[in-house]
Amino acid sequence: MLFLKQTQLMKTKISIGFIALAASLQCLAQTPEQIINADVIIRDIGVVTMIQPSAQEHQMVCISKGIITFIGKDAAAKELKTNAKVINGTGKYIMPGMADMHCHLPEKKEIKNYFTLNIMSGVTTLRSMQGNNEHLEYRKMTDAPVPNLYLSAPPVLTKKIISNSVADSMIGKYKAEGFDFVKILYVNDSASFAAIMLNAKKYNMPVCGHLPKCVSLEYVLQSGYNSIEHMGGIASAYDKGMEYYQSTLTLTKKNNVYHCPTMDWYQIAYHELSEDEMKKRFGMELIEDSVKQKWSKSIADDIKKAGEEKIAKDKAEYKITQEKQLKALKLIADNNVGLLIGLDAGGLYEVPGFEMIEEMKIYKRAGLSNYQILQAATINAARYLKQDGKWGSVETNKDANLILLSANPLIDIEAITKVEGIFLNGKYYLPKDLKKNLE
Numbered sequence: 001m002l003f004l005k006q007t008q009l010m011k012t013k014i015s016i017g018f019i020a021l022a023a024s025l026q027c028l029a030q031t032p033e034q035i036i037n038a039d040v041i042i043r044d045i046g047v048v049t050m051i052q053p054s055a056q057e058h059q060m061v062c063i064s065k066g067i068i069t070f071i072g073k074d075a076a077a078k079e080l081k082t083n084a085k086v087i088n089g090t091g092k093y094i095m096p097g098m099a100d101m102h103c104h105l106p107e108k109k110e111i112k113n114y115f116t117l118n119i120m121s122g123v124t125t126l127r128s129m130q131g132n133n134e135h136l137e138y139r140k141m142t143d144a145p146v147p148n149l150y151l152s153a154p155p156v157l158t159k160k161i162i163s164n165s166v167a168d169s170m171i172g173k174y175k176a177e178g179f180d181f182v183k184i185l186y187v188n189d190s191a192s193f194a195a196i197m198l199n200a201k202k203y204n205m206p207v208c209g210h211l212p213k214c215v216s217l218e219y220v221l222q223s224g225y226n227s228i229e230h231m232g233g234i235a236s237a238y239d240k241g242m243e244y245y246q247s248t249l250t251l252t253k254k255n256n257v258y259h260c261p262t263m264d265w266y267q268i269a270y271h272e273l274s275e276d277e278m279k280k281r282f283g284m285e286l287i288e289d290s291v292k293q294k295w296s297k298s299i300a301d302d303i304k305k306a307g308e309e310k311i312a313k314d315k316a317e318y319k320i321t322q323e324k325q326l327k328a329l330k331l332i333a334d335n336n337v338g339l340l341i342g343l344d345a346g347g348l349y350e351v352p353g354f355e356m357i358e359e360m361k362i363y364k365r366a367g368l369s370n371y372q373i374l375q376a377a378t379i380n381a382a383r384y385l386k387q388d389g390k391w392g393s394v395e396t397n398k399d400a401n402l403i404l405l406s407a408n409p410l411i412d413i414e415a416i417t418k419v420e421g422i423f424l425n426g427k428y429y430l431p432k433d434l435k436k437n438l439e
């Protein structure tokens with residue numbers, strides 16, 4: 001009996017081994033064609049796939065027409081017969097381009113710089129949170145590379161009651177114009193909120209934004225709202241005790257709602273950092289002195305207007321709120337609740353794209369692993385946008401919107417500040433060339 005069982009086990013092992021061998025032979029048979037036809041081959045590179053918590057070392061990655069066509073172990077010494085552009089990746093890493101999921105697009109005269117700064121720093125996807133009709137034109141820009149854009153319609157911000165027919169024509173119009181989703185900044189009452197949610201569903205338009213105060217957090221979580229900005233409602237849910245908080249997280253996850261905390265925005269708004277610290281932030285050397293002087297004056301005016309005492313009081317109060325936010329944030333990530341990363345940049349000492357590391361450092365302070373932080377910036381964003389079949393991880397047949405880094409960000413999160421190259425929509429860019437676009 002025992003003998004029989006062992007034989008069966010061996011048979012199973014042999015057949016599994018045979019399938020694996022056949023699969024790898026098939027893979028080898030296909031490899032040359034994918035290499036020959038590649039536009040770009042990155043050799044001996046570490047791949048931060050974002051579906052595994054550690055990097056896959058010494059890989060060969062082939063890209064053709066902006067799509068990843070091959071990933072496999074690279075015998076680095078082996079010479080390749082190819083017309084492709086070959087990049088030596090020894091000691092380097094690639095990961096998916098990052099997504100800033102809470103941005104405010106500037107006006108037309110500044111948009112070229114804005115896009116350039118984002119792409120230079122490895123941000124290849126932007127979710128715009130305060131739309132206007134001008135933004136629809138930005139997609140067609142040709143004088144500089146454009147990140148992938150997800151555009152909100154002009155936000156809902158009214159004390160008026162929104163009837164069903166008003167919501168219908170408003171959302172129908174936004175959909176027809178080409179906006180991707182509806183953002184709520186403020187809605188007056190629960191009937192108006194319900195009218196927006198109902199008609200958004202009709203037009204297949206996602207709705208997200210600030211936590212509406214006219215309804216409960218539980219109601220919002222079950223309404224179809226798909227992301228809550230700025231940790232809305234979460235710190236106060238955390239305040240109500242762990243049992244209540246856990247049930248809130250369960251409800252959030254069940255309804256596939258994401259959080260986009262924008263922690264650095266709070267940090268700056270509440271004067272957490274000294275001006276000297278902010279002046280040394282990553283990317284600040286790319287900002288003109290005249291702009292920095294304006295920022296400095298604005299801070300000085302703010303302090304003067306509110307008074308040092310009030311500023312100190314607000315700062316101390318925020319410190320307490322922030323401690324709760326950080327604990328709430330850690331539990332969001334640990335419970336696999338949807339977590340995004342967004343910068344809300346455009347204010348003082350916030351350099352578009354380059355600010356990403358500042359937000360990540362706060363996630364790190366909350367106790368998130370580098371893998372969790374990088375997931376928020378890549379695959380989570382793709383999942384949120386229902387684009388994870390197309391991007392957000394480094395896998396074959398996905399878009400090759402990738403960044404080449406000189407160090408491994410899973411080991412040291414600061415590696416995301418070491419961008420050596422950016423692949424976006426079929427083109428390869430070097431930061432030093434992109435820098436020439438800055439005006």
Ligand SMILES: [Zn+2]
Pocket residue numbers: 102103104129344
């Ligand atoms: Zn915002």
